[in-house]
Amino acid sequence: NGVKAARQRIVARNDDDRAEFLRKRGFSKAETAKIIGAVLAEEGRKPESVFDFVQGITAVARGKSHQDARLDFEGRAKKLFERAQ
Numbered sequence: 001n002g003v004k005a006a007r008q009r010i011v012a013r014n015d016d017d018r019a020e021f022l023r024k025r026g027f028s029k030a031e032t033a034k035i036i037g038a039v040l041a042e043e044g045r046k047p048e049s050v051f052d053f054v055q056g057i058t059a060v061a062r063g064k065s066h067q068d069a070r071l072d073f074e075g076r077a078k079k080l081f082e083r084a085q
Helices: 002-008 015-023 029-043 050-062 067-084
Strands: none
Touching (some): 029 050
16 A cells, blocks of 8 residues: 555755755755654654655645645655556
């Protein structure tokens, strides 16, 4: 299933990998820091798998006050998740 595939797909093993993974997908430096911070806060560890990053992106999206910005973030998370399957 898609969740299992996303959890198993390790895409980052260090901080440089994490930043590069998100930056290549169009996230700004500030967004990248927020996403990594969200995973650290919610999961107690830094993101490594596609699933971790999707969780972080949706966590940051929940904090967006403007619906358009929230939907943009959620759409990007969905795309990332779908590619992992």
